[in-house]
Amino acid sequence: MSRAQAGMIRFVCWLAAMTLVIVLGVAIVFLCRRGLPIIDSRLLFGDTSWWLAVSGQRPVWDGLWPALAGTLALVLLASVLALPVGIGAGIYLAEFARGKTKQLLSLPVELLAGIPSIVMGLFGFALILLLRRSIFHSANTSLLLAAAIIALLILPYLITTTQTALQGIDPGLRLTGPALGLSQSHTLWHILLPAASRGILGGVALALGRAAEDTAVIMLTGVVASAGLPSGLTEKFEALPFTIYYFTAQHTCSRELDLAFAASLMLLLLTWSLQGSALLLQRTLERS
């Protein structure tokens, strides 16, 4: 390889890195310049007083509170559904499944991680179609359905991180439990899970971020543009990502566009803080 070729390659790599940084920089600056001035006391509740809005006594027309509350409810509900199953399956795959069974059971986890979220949404929609045709004629898309499908969507994250965290435990530490005369379930509960807890928590943070940002699933399973606060499991709801999409497609006044900018900034900060905590948890795990 000649010097000129080597210099050329180096130049191309620099160009790639610079392009990326500049593009991202411009995007972030643009979002902040339009979004930051919108963030004030009226952002969440508009002209409604905050106590009446939070307690649900007055609807909020001019703020992001209903969408934020919808996203929080969705993430909370989805994680209640997904956490036990995801962590349980991760423990099973790491500690108990062996040989053929392990191979057989880890394939669906990979497949589930690869299914496009719109297809998952379509599955939720199909579920409702089937329910309508069979037992519940009044079944409709709702918060519960959306949360269940989002739970499916985030399961692979929880399973993989739990499994990796448990498999990374030092073999010497594994022997501590039996050496102390602990039963197997006590070893799992008092030694292995605490040792893997940081890794698992990191996975939980990633999964929450994924649950908050996904738009395609909720579009097909019950999100609407103006539902007010989420009022029940079988009711429609609002969500931040859908608000952004909806106002992009059809904003009627500049205030709605402003709200979309602020909502984008909020959603980005939310997913980044969750991701940041996941990175920190996993880095301290590597160090210790």
Next chain:
Amino acid sequence: MGRGTKQKTERSATFSRWRQPNERLLLAGLRSCAWLVALAVVLIFLFLLYFSLPALRPESLKTLLNWHWRPYGGEFGILPMVVGSLLLAVSALALAYPLGIALCLFIHGLGPRILRRPLRLILHLMTGVPTVVYGFIAAFLLVPMLRQAFHGSGFSWLAASLTLSLLILPTIVLMLNSQFEPLRARLETSFVALGYSPEQALLQGILPLARQGLLAAAVLGFGRAIGDTLISLMLAGNAPLVPEAPLDSLRTLTAHIALVLATDAQSSTYQSLFVCGTILFGVSLLVNLSLRRLTRSILAPESPT
């Protein structure tokens, strides 16, 4: 080899058998969690298949494999969307892949040491950006630029593929990175001993050895690109036609499902949507199975060359 068997015996010493009734119950619970995931995947596939079966009868298949989407005229052709999905995914990959390789080379020795970690951090942060935010920023920043430069609406194949390439870039780089890292750790001293320059070591040493990793990164990037909904929905213009130029509008399978289900809820168009869903499921299945093959053989022990 010896280390592996040792670990195995230690594991089985930890958990030889769960005898207590409550321990057995716990074990059964954990096992059913794992089987639940398998059941979910099978259910998703069966549901998609069941609902698309009516559309796969010979007479309705003819309306399905058609170049015209006119639901009110009884034409439910999905071919423009199939082509649109492929075009968009391939073009986004064509933009992101060379950039991804260059960035990976930058991280692995062609860039200054102090910039490597920040670049890696940026890539990690990029994976956390919601797709709807990418779409939103592009709709109000990139699309007006395109509109000014080329006239037209700006919502086009080009806008969507530029933004989509940004979305799949970190996926590609992080995949490549995971393949480069062990190779470099194993071979770096040999390259130094052979008197290779960093460029030679990477391009003539590591890249040829990481052939499968390169392929895996492309497959993964393609899978991520074809499965994305929001970017094409918000930026590609969504006309159900095959585009002839980068500034034409196109519609992907994913955007098609979202658009039709979100707008007209009651109609006979459902069946064709489930066919679209089944196609996407099939693609993700293929992507995953080929990834499994590609990454497994990389991780398998091989003698250092």
